Amino acid sequence: MTISPQQHSNSPERSSGNVELNGSALTFSGDWTLANYTILARLVEQVQRNNLSNVSLEVSQLGRVDTAGASLLVKLAGSTALVHALRVSDLGTEQTALITTVASAMEATEHPAPKSNPILAFLASTGEKVTAVARLAWLLAGFIGETLATLFYILPRPSRWRFTPFVAAVHDTGLNALPIVALLTFLVGAVVAFLGATVLQDFGATIYTVNLVAFSFLREFGVLLAAILLAGRTASSFTAHIGAMKVNEELDAIRTLGLNPVELLVVPKVLAMMVSLPVLTFVGMISGMIGGAVVCAITLEIPPSQYMAIVERDIGLTHFLVGIGKAPVFAFLIAVIGCLEGFKVSGSAQSVGEHTTSSVVQSIFMVILLDSIAALFFMEMGW
Missing domain, CATH: 3.30.750 (Transcription Regulator spoIIAA)
Incomplete structure (x- = not known):
């Protein structure tokens, strides 16, 4: 046919x-x-x-x-x-x-793709997220190792110490952050004292508001609030600084000159953070306890002299050491995460913004996670 x-x-x-x-x-x-x-x-x-x-x-x-x-x-x-x-x-x-x-x-x-099973899609999405978190943890562990190796390499060689970037970073991360840390911890201390007095008043134990404020700020709130503030303020600054240098190909120029970007950019920032955060933690502890003392003096008629006498009598030095001991660890992680996200910038302004946000989120998450683990550990040890 x-x-x-x-x-x-x-x-x-x-x-x-x-x-x-x-x-x-x-x-x-x-x-x-x-x-x-x-x-x-x-x-x-x-x-x-x-x-x-x-x-x-x-x-x-x-x-x-x-x-x-x-x-x-x-x-x-x-x-x-x-x-x-x-x-x-x-x-x-x-x-x-x-x-x-x-x-x-x-x-x-x-022949369109068959409709996926919602359960399988959920499991696949969960697996992808777990893989991404594992990859992130692997990169962070590797960068921490590289930073520590560089730090131990230059410590016995004073000629390689970079004092000017270190002092500038201390000024930026510590001195400039001092007012906001002091103000925030003062207000939080006042709030904790007010809430404690409100709850303890029903039991006739308002005097223990002093113990509540001192205990919480020496062990937890002082270091935690200072670390969270630095995670939002300083980690983002580190990421934006290094990310902008990568976008402008300054990191490539540093490597071309035979210099190590980790030694030049990361180590001074990490050391500055490890110096600044313990100082800010101490200031946060004192400011929070002062805020609690103001509330106690106004609402509970506990004079500052009695407030300090109760703190000296009931609050041991161990609580202060537990709080201040966590500060260098938090500082190291915040600085390393901020610098790592800066090195991960792909080369555009949008990438700088995305990694800046990521550094803040990761830093705050790691600080709270480690603080929770430390609290459980110290409780089991009886410290």
């Missing part, structure tokens, strides 16, 4: 395509182009009414083919059978590549 375009058009503008069905052979010939699309579409519809199962395709007689004609070929013959016929034919390379590309695109459209 032969179906030709002349049955539908008496005078085609150019040599139109043709399809011939002889027994179990389906032969394509002529030009399958957009100019003949209407005629070819009718031919395809007529041929599709016949049984086309187990037919062989012959495409070697095809002339010019464009995407419109190729889509009709795929619609009639099927993508798999058509691609197989193209492989065994001697059709031109350009026509073969075009028809194969259209067949692949139409096959992907005809």
Whole structure:
């Protein structure tokens, strides 16, 4: 059976395509182009009414083919059978590549991806997040090792010490942060004292408000509030500084000069943080206890002299040492995370902003996590 375009058009503008069905052979010939699309579409519809199962395709007689004609070929013959016929034919390379590309695109459209199982999707998403956290922990551990190796390398070599960046970082992270740390801890101390007095008043034990404020600030609030403030204020500054240098290719210039960016940029910042945070923690402890003393003096009529006498009598030195001992560890982690996120900047302003936010979130998370672990450890040890 032969179906030709002349049955539908008496005078085609150019040599139109043709399809011939002889027994179990389906032969394509002529030009399958957009100019003949209407005629070819009718031919395809007529041929599709016949049984086309187990037919062989012959495409070697095809002339010019464009995407419109190729889509009709795929619609009639099927993508798999058509691609197989193209492989065994001697059709031109350009026509073969075009028809194969259209067949692949139409096959992907005809067979959409099956709907995923919500449970499997949730498990896959959870696995990806766990993998990302593990990769982040691995990078952080490696960067901590590199920082410590560089630090131990330069400590016995005073000629490699960089005092100017260290002093500048201490001024930025410590002295400039002193007012905000003192103000915040003073206000939190006042709030803790007020809440403690409100609750303990029902039991006639308002005098223990002094113990509550002193105990909480010496062990937890002093170091925790100072560390969180530095995580938001200083870790972001470190990330933005190093990230901007990477965007401007200054880190590449440092390496070209034979210098170590970790020694030049990271070590002074880490040491400055380890000096500044213990000082800020001490200031936070004193300010929080002063805020509690003000509330006790105003609402509970406990004079400052009695307040200090209770602190001296009931609060041991161990609580102060526990709080101040956590400060260098928190400072080291905050500084390392801030610097690492700066080195991870990819080279755009958007990346600088994303990693700056990431450094703040990671620093605060690590500080609270380690503080929780330390609290459980010290409680079990009875310290």
